[in-house]
Amino acid sequence: MSGLLLRTLRGENASERPIWLMRQAGRYLPEYRALRAEKGGFLALVYDSDAAAEITLQPIRRFGFDGAILFSDILIVPYAMGQDLEFLVGEGPRLSPRLVDTALDGLRAAPERLEPIYATVAKVKAGLGAGRTLLGFAGSPWTVATYMVAGEGSRDQHVTRAMAYRDPKGFQAIIDAIVEVTVDYLAGQVRAGAEAVQLFDSWAGSLAPAEFERWVIAPNAAIVTRLKAHFPSLPVIGFxxxxxxxxxxxxxxxxxxxxxxxxxxxxxxxxxxxxxGLPVQGNFDPLLIEAGGPEIDRQATRILDAFADRPHVFNLGHGIGQHTPIAHVEQLLAVVRGWRRP
Incomplete structure (x- = not known):
């Protein structure tokens, strides 16, 4: 029988709520910090399939979440498209050459860079156990493009937004190329064992309405349509x-x-x-779980009650912070596990 999370994503409104947390495999866990100290930098961990599978499973062992989210990064797609990728301590990811300076067709694709990720998925699937759902993911084309164009993250995506206005045809070619690779990448994750996938569009909020339609809605619709053609029952979460x-x-x-x-x-x-009837996921404030206190119980219950009449996956509104105490996660988990739909 499918686990609670998978059933909820497929539209079942059960009396209890599944829970997983974005970035649940990561720096707030002492076991993750120990493994990273042993193995090296972030990208080295992502490309060590044994280590990445272990990291993916760590929060399942500690908390018993209903879903395991693949330990990887949204920038694996541009890396496979031929950009160089590095993670600088204290500064974040860097991609080169920047597409604001270099033509897309100047990149040399490296699809072999996706293969270790599929190996991680297969290892996690083998170790996950019954009743829990394995979630794959990719970045949505707009968010991935912001890094590819500017070479790094930014507060307002100024460089990429300006390029999209200045050269919409050229920018459309970048988006289309990302869609192609993303469909293949997610399909590979599903074939390796992922049971649902999430599309992360972390910078969707920076766009005006017409641009949102063109650069967020349209490419995500294309990805969903093409995935469904191959995997009709695959749940796709848009974020x-x-x-x-x-x-x-x-x-x-x-x-x-x-x-x-x-x-x-x-x-x-x-x-x-x-x-x-549309299943929703979210949307507890990551800063509140870090801060702690009785407000965790109140706000979590408010969210649970609000979505009582539709399928709901309890999650955070974005990724869990690295300074979040373990006890606060346990407190939140107890609230969600103790709630029942009226």
Whole structure:
């Protein structure tokens, strides 16, 4: 029998709620920090399939979450498209050459860089056990493009937004190329054992409405359509962070099976505004789980109650912070595990 998380993503509104946390495999866990100190830098861990599988499974062993999210990074796609990738301590990821300076066709594709990720998925699947769902993921084309164009992250994606206005045809070619690789990449994860996938659009909130339609909704719809052609029953979670009032249009037009909500979205508004019966995921504030206190119980219960009448996967509004105490995660987990739909 399928686990609670997978059933919920497929539309079942059970009396209890599944839970997993974005970035649950990572720096807040002492076992992760110990393994990283032993193995080396972030990219080295991602490409060590044994280590990456171990990291993916660590929060399952400690907390018993309903889903395991693959330990990897959204920038594996541009790395496979031929950009060089490095993670600088204290500065974050860097891609080169930047596509604001270099033509897309100047990159030499390296699809072999995806193979170790599939090996990780297979290892996790073998060790996950029954009743828990393995989640694959990729970055959505707009967010991936912001890094490919600028070579790094930014607060407002100025370089990429300006390029999209200045040269929409050239930028469309970048988006189309990302869609192609992303479909292949996610299909490879599914063949290796992923049972659901999430599309992370961390910078979706930086776009004006017309640009959101073109650079967020349209490419995500293309990915969903093409994945469904190969895997009709595969649940696809869309997470357009910062989309706000554009969420209902995203939900209707992309064809995603479930919608991730960030912490800025009022859950009672979302429960009324989003398509009836659509599973939702979220949207507890990552800073609150880090801060702790009785407000964890109150806010978690408020979210659970708001989504009582539709399928709901409890999660954070974005990734868990590296300074989050283990006890706070356990407190949140107890609230979710103790809640039942009225």
């Amino acid at each position: 357009p962070k910062g989309a706000g009032e554009k969420l209902p249009a995203y939900a209707r037009e992309t064809g995603v099976d479930a919608l991730g909500l960030d912490e800025t979205i009022d859950p009672f508004w979302a429960a009324k505004a989003l398509p009836e």
